[in-house]
Amino acid sequence: MSFWLVLTVNSITFGGLLFLLSAGFxxxxxxxxxxxxxxxxxxxxxxxVGATFAAGxxxxxxxxxxxxxxxxxxxxxxxxLAERLLLRRLPGDQLAQVLVTLGLSFxxxxxxxxxxxxxxxxxxxxxxxxxxxxxxxxxxxxxxxxIIVIAVVVAIALWxxxxxxRLGAMIRAGVDDPDMARVVGIRVSQLFTIVFALGxxxxxxxxxxxxxxxxxxxxxxQDMLPLALVxxxxxxxxxxxxxxxxxxxxxxIYNFGQALLPExxxxxxxxxxxxxxxxxxxGLFGRHVP
Amino acid sequence: xxxxMNRDMAGRIFAIVVAFGALLxxxxxxxxxxxxxxxxxxxxxxxxxxxxxxxxxxxGLVSLGHAGLFGVSAYATGxxxxxxxxxxxxxxxxxxxxxxxxxxxxxxxxxSTGIGFIMITLALxxxxxxxxxxxxxxxxxxxxxxVPTRPSPFGYSMTNATVFYYxxxxxFAIAIALCWIFVRSPFGAALRGTRDQPRRMNxxxxxxxxxxxxxxxxxxxxxxxxxxLFVYYTQFISPQTLALTSSAEVLxxxxxxxxxxxxxxxxxxxxxxVVKNVVSAFIERWNFLLGAIFVAIVILMPEGLVPGSVRLxxxxxxxxxxxxxx
Numbered sequence: 320m321s322f323w324l325v326l327t328v329n330s331i332t333f334g335g336l337l338f339l340l341s342a343g344f345x346x347x348x349x350x351x352x353x354x355x356x357x358x359x360x361x362x363x364x365x366x367x368v369g370a371t372f373a374a375g376x377x378x379x380x381x382x383x384x385x386x387x388x389x390x391x392x393x394x395x396x397x398x399x400l401a402e403r404l405l406l407r408r409l410p411g412d413q414l415a416q417v418l419v420t421l422g423l424s425f426x427x428x429x430x431x432x433x434x435x436x437x438x439x440x441x442x443x444x445x446x447x448x449x450x451x452x453x454x455x456x457x458x459x460x461x462x463x464x465x466i467i468v469i470a471v472v473v474a475i476a477l478w479x480x481x482x483x484x485r486l487g488a489m490i491r492a493g494v495d496d497p498d499m500a501r502v503v504g505i506r507v508s509q510l511f512t513i514v515f516a517l518g519x520x521x522x523x524x525x526x527x528x529x530x531x532x533x534x535x536x537x538x539x540x541q542d543m544l545p546l547a548l549v550x551x552x553x554x555x556x557x558x559x560x561x562x563x564x565x566x567x568x569x570x571x572i573y574n575f576g577q578a579l580l581p582e583x584x585x586x587x588x589x590x591x592x593x594x595x596x597x598x599x600x601x602g603l604f605g606r607h608v609p
Numbered sequence: 610x611x612x613x614m615n616r617d618m619a620g621r622i623f624a625i626v627v628a629f630g631a632l633l634x635x636x637x638x639x640x641x642x643x644x645x646x647x648x649x650x651x652x653x654x655x656x657x658x659x660x661x662x663x664x665x666x667x668x669g670l671v672s673l674g675h676a677g678l679f680g681v682s683a684y685a686t687g688x689x690x691x692x693x694x695x696x697x698x699x700x701x702x703x704x705x706x707x708x709x710x711x712x713x714x715x716x717x718x719x720x721s722t723g724i725g726f727i728m729i730t731l732a733l734x735x736x737x738x739x740x741x742x743x744x745x746x747x748x749x750x751x752x753x754x755x756v757p758t759r760p761s762p763f764g765y766s767m768t769n770a771t772v773f774y775y776x777x778x779x780x781f782a783i784a785i786a787l788c789w790i791f792v793r794s795p796f797g798a799a800l801r802g803t804r805d806q807p808r809r810m811n812x813x814x815x816x817x818x819x820x821x822x823x824x825x826x827x828x829x830x831x832x833x834x835x836x837x838l839f840v841y842y843t844q845f846i847s848p849q850t851l852a853l854t855s856s857a858e859v860l861x862x863x864x865x866x867x868x869x870x871x872x873x874x875x876x877x878x879x880x881x882x883v884v885k886n887v888v889s890a891f892i893e894r895w896n897f898l899l900g901a902i903f904v905a906i907v908i909l910m911p912e913g914l915v916p917g918s919v920r921l922x923x924x925x926x927x928x929x930x931x932x933x934x935x
Binding site for chain 1: 896907
């Protein structure tokens, strides 16, 4: 009984982490119509930068949360830079943009290997969340529960931003019909930069938040990118609700698959994505076919 | 005009003869087994890139899952040999398995084009990678499968690097001849038609889906053949071969050289293999360089290095002629 309960909580935790990672991926995909293949690298970069600041850099040690903020801003800046300097040069050429993000992901992986080396970095669990919560006979690490709370808070904030603010309305307009949005005077290309920075920042944030449970190692980008891809294809591009539901589904499939069918874990993970692509190409909550 | 055409043709034939002559005599002027081995690698990766180019260059269908197909054939070879079957049966089974997987790929992914096609092939590639990585009882997981022996066609053992090189060169020559015939055939023209104007091709009575399907199978055949050469070359196969990075690498070969040309993918294969093998001996960060080349080519020379250089060369020649004329 407790085995199943622990597995369930772990699945939701992982789902929350995936939501942080894939919400930005989904928005970028919805608005710019490209799968951003650097997204895993941005996650890893955020984890490395955050871990470095949290462990202390040049005698200056930062609080975990402050380090998370610094990592988020750094990665958001890197994303904005990549969009401004590279993707901007290929307007409308989605294929070339995908290839540029692929090339950038190679470069980012090697860059991280150069700076941080091949050994995995562990990230200390922040103060006050190192304990356990006890529910009857079952014990949960507090930090895992905290991740769920963080994911829910971010989800609500993003939802309010998209539904209640002027910027959110412009992004929604851009996702639904970029040409028409341009006609009514929305500067869609400026939105691209904003959304790219936002998505990159979220990915970096997810990276450092996931640090204490996943640790940081070379190849983390390759592990996370396919998961984000599965989430967004399941949920549908450009839909916040889609990436939320998709994340939870993938969190469950991933954890239960690893525990019950270890040999076929990846097969079980990618099968639903394939089925959705074939039967409902726009995803469960998506508005248009990629 | 006619004169320049003939001169162009003559120049091209001369270049091809020289290139093949150089390749045929390579082990005699290229000293060191290491360099002969690098040349073999370039040749079988060129076959792989030619196979992907059929889809990317002529069909307009960008696949990010070809490493998965490559892996199926490589694993099939290794697994058959592990079970104790002979080389010829292993090769036949590997090609059959490669073609069957390609057929499944095609049926699933040809439902869409563009980004959709990329995503489905990527998903399929990741599934195959996941199986290779995790289905340990079949694939050995991260330990991979060892292939202890190489075949000996006509009594020449391929354990010898030079023999291996000549076998690879033969396969390469057949592959490039097949591609040359394919490009000039009505089928090749029809495939290019489905790339540029699928709806018009449909209206003209062509079965667009079937044309793309057969193109996929042709691509799968070349992929399977190159995978068999690869597995005999490294004598080892592990999940890393099926990873997204490998799919990206072969795509880089096609894109960097020039998609939709015969020479481009071969040149691209040479570039990537040389950067990987030779340059990485001097520079530690070859992956960074690979990514940088990728980005630079997509942004600065999107048609690829071979057509791009030809364009620049022609431009320079025309300007020189213009300057000489008045």
